[in-house]
Amino acid sequence: MGKLVEIRRLAKVYERGSQKVEVLHHIDLDIEAQDFLALMGPSGSGKTTLLNLIGGLDSPTDGSIAVGGEHIERLGEDALAKWRASNVGFVFQFYNLLPMLTARRNVELPLLLTKLSTAERKRKASIALELVGLSDRALHKPSELSGGQQQRVAIARAIVSDPRLLVCDEPTGDLDRQSATEILTLMQDLNRDHGKTIVMVTHDPKAAEYAHKTLHLDKGTLVDNPESTAA
């Protein structure tokens, strides 16, 4: 199987005014390929920061991250953007779809960065939508879809360019229980049947149960036996 993500002594310092806040304290973490990892921890523990670093949205202050053997902490802004386009899919709590585009146009967005033909882009977007079970909603705008449906469109967008890694920030945070279950099941399928490696930040222990493994972050460090599990 092998390791997909290798994190060594990863640190992140934010400057708020004159104050420096170290959000992550030299973290070491390996993520196996085809793993489904849940990241938990209280607000401000740095879990979203860690997720953003893994997804290449932000650059670390110190340490290294290698994804599939590529050291992304050394990449410049543009190179990082290109890297994200082909290596990572993102799912957010508030779906972050473009309100003016139809579901299929939203899904198609990452493909605009490839050299695919129009017909090819359309075909791939349709396949992704089918995979999340929304073929019949392809021409609807986000405002015409329920929260669960919107999140499924977002997932379709995340997988359309076939990245190995999916990075999900509270994917069920804004959903009712039933929609959340559907989304989590879908993620499980993607992990199991399509070999996607998933890193998911969540507050919800029930959501974490869908993952193979749960890691806890507290005040910027990974903890083995957090109080929440002890409780």
Place this chain on the structure above:
Amino acid sequence: MATRIALFAVPILLLAFAPWWLLLASVVVFVLFVAFTRRGHQIWSVTQIGLATIPQRLGSSSVVVVGIAGVVAVLVALLAMAQGFAETLKQTGGDDTAIVIRAGARTELNSVLDHDTAVLVSQSPQVMHDPSGQPIASPELVVVASLPKKSTGLDANVEVRGIGDRAWVLRPKVQITAGRKFKPGLRELIVGKDARRQFANVEPGASIKLNSQVWTVVGAFDSGDAYNSELWGDTDIVASTYRRGSSTTSVTVRLTSAGAFDAFNAGLQADRRLQVDASTTRAYYNAQSETISTIIRVVGITVAIIMAIGAVFGALNTMYAAVAARTREIATLRAIGFRGTPVVISVLGETVALALFGGILGAGLAWAVFDNYTASTLGSNFSQVVFAFKVSPALLWQGLKWALLIGLIGGLFPALRAASQPVTTGLREL
């Protein structure tokens, strides 16, 4: 809804058609209403809140101000040009002097009068006589010369007017500002103030070649009107230089009174020896200015209308954004019991305040840059007429009216939207 539409229709109609006193009265009534009624107080407090938030939306508010300032500046500048041209020529004429030219000629340059005609005209009983018993009549000869302009170095046409010795009595406004008058019988010229400024080498003391004869400029004059664009010399000598024999182009006379023109004209028309057209100099110069000032005015208003349309849409955008930004606040006001109308008036008031500011800015700019700005154009005698832009108070007022109209129209729909938003959705916004 109907009352709200009326809220806009009334000021718009007032602005467009009412005389200033009615407008003033309406403003006073409105101010009293705001100051002394409960509803008025409501309006005032809501408007205050809106005005207080303008600094937060400086960027988009300035769109209204600058948009309207642009319209008003262009409008006022172009109308000032038309007005300046018309006024320069208008001042040249009066009701108690009359000009006589050949029938059908329309302008002096087209006209030719023989010596006998000139004499007959000056003998009309309605022509005033000076103390020495001479009729105050000046047979004049207008010809055109080509001289290089100072600004471009290119030749432009200048009017050379040969005048009779009565001309000084006829035009008491004319003052010699440098040198002296030309001496009759000599090839001497005096130069008008504007011609002196506009053409190269016409300073007193300079020599000018007219039709291969050398003339000397001996003085400069200021008449305060269109004559300032001309060069003056002795009729007889100008005529000999231009091989005109004893003919002239016009006779200008002082009438015994301003009311004497009709009798004067009737006398000329009845005389079978004469084929002439007479008009008061006021009518003559008005007619000369009509075409050009009408063209400028039409162009100015057309341009301003198109610009105003653009500015209205700019104002609409800004005010819609302003209403959107204030949705919550307006809904809160409505929820605690404020009625729709004060909200409408407050949005309207804000737009009008911005528009007024823009109008003042634009009109002020036009006044600062263009009042007394001099320009020249080809007058009806095929020669340069210098005139100054005239930014009169009436024009400034007209510019302000345009500004307010644009503001009112631009504020109409956003204000109606503000008042018609359901309170509940408004509170949920943001």
Place this chain on the structure above:
Amino acid sequence: MKYLHLIWAALMRRKTRTIFTLFSVLAAFLLFGLLDCVSKAFANVSGSVAGVDRLLTVSKVSFTLALPKSLYTRIQAVPGVAQVSYLNWFGGVYQDPSNFFPNQAVAENYLDLFPEWKMPPQQRQAFKQTRTAAVVGESLAKRFGWKVGDKIPLEATIFPQKGGSNTWTLDLVGIFHVTDPNAKGQENALFFNWNYFDEARQFGNGNVGIYAVKLVDRRQADSVAKAIDALSADSDHETKTQTEQSFTASLVSQFADIGLIVGGIMSAVFFTLVLLTGNTMAQAVRERIPELAVLKTIGFTSKSVLALLLAEAVVLLALGAAGGLAIAGVVVVAVRGQVGGQLSIPPVGLAIWGEGIALAVVIGLVVGALPAFRGMRLRIVDALSGR
């Protein structure tokens, strides 16, 4: 091109705002189109290629002064002169002074100098053979509903007839048309027989207003002009000879500095427009920050976000400009028939479209620059967390 739908979607996000902004842009470019046409009309006078092989000889003192007819044969003898004709400005009025159009008494060979005025040969012949003959341009004929064979009464303003009458009755023998759309204004003129004019006028007989000279070779314009002027040097009727277009250009330039006025108006208009559309773009970007962050997350580089936003501004401006210029085109076509005189108002042609669209693109880039830069610089992490 594959990003076009993204740009379109962005513009349609706030339809009213986009439409209002479009109308403002449209108004600005409508003005641009109209005023550019007018200033082109003035500029055309000096820039036109037609007439470069023709010289006009007028009195050096002023073109309103007459020249002796005796110059005719002397000019003809100047080397390099192919043909000489002459004319007098008549300045007549048809029915009402507001019906202004240029009218001149011209020598019978005058029309031969203007092969670009298309007219049936028998009409050209008739002009030479009829004593009271007149020809007019097609536009002018249409304006007053004249047909060949009509009698046209012109009221003289300068030249009464010997008996003192101001009415000159002319026989319309030909109607010419001009194919070059930029020279269409030349159709707004009337020409009539100089011989009739000269024998019937009250004064000035035997004098000529302007000589028109056709050159053998237009490259000799300067030397021939000098040679013609030398004929009457130091006489009491010195002449000034110049090409047809520089004569008209100097006359037009005396009217007003049209370029300056148009430039002034347009700078006011575009200054306002930049502010207005700049504000629209700033609003549009401000409220779309999270969406832009999503694009960047997905892998759009900062540069492509910049390009998208700039393209959005450019498309907005270009659409408005196209609309404004199209309307200007319609207006000009409707109006140009009514405007006569030496001035031909050109249609809103390729040049104006080119300038207009180029201007729209430049303004689009200018107003898009600041907001687009902001979009480019935004940090994904901050934007997503709403900071």
